[in-house]
Amino acid sequence: MTAFSFRVYVLLGMLLLATAAAPAQHHRDPFTQSEVDEIRDTSWQPQLRLGLYVKFARARLIAMEQMRSDPKTKDRPRQTHDKLDEFLLIYDELSENIETYVDRKDDIRKPLKTIIEADVDFKGRLRTLKESADVPAEEVSQYEFSLTNTLDTVTTSLQDHRKLLVEQEEAAKHRKKSDTKPYGNSSE
DSSP states (O other): OOHHHHHHHHHHHHHHHHHHHHHHHOOOOOSOHHHHHHHHHTTTOHHHHHHHHHHHHHHHHHHHHHHHHOTTOSSHHHHHHHHHHHHHHHHHHHHHHHHHHHHTTOOOHHHHHHHHHHHHHHHHHHHHHHTOTTSOHHHHTTTHHHHHHHHHHHHHHHHHHHHHHHHHHHHHHHHHHHHHSOSSOTTO
16 A cells, blocks of 8 residues: 555545534534624623523523423423423523623623523422422433533532622722722822
């Protein structure tokens, strides 16, 4: 085998591996096209943009609850798992956007209050699902990891969001104090 043939085989092997791995790496976009448009239109408005993420995340949990209560639902464990994954993808996007606005030093106190209220609601809805006594163990086992992961993420984020709100409130106080100081040095 020549060096050229060897390279061709290696290249073909790498392409085959990349092609096989691509579907495993592909995550389904949890947003509808109209949701994507709404998000894009609010990119520089933290209050509106973060509110949209909360709205879309809540909609996924409500849809999951409705699906779970519908006796006609087929493959309830799989659909529950998928809805939890969609919620978590949206919630992760919310967290990334919060980080972006914090890095830009935007004042996000007002949306943070809304997010904290939503976190409490999300945590309650997820805990209710986790504590459902009427769900067969074999069904729960199919989405238990996703549910536990999602609940842990929301719980941790709730703590982080509360801490961030305190930090934002403190920063706002310092901004107000520096805005009221007279110009120049008073000791002159």
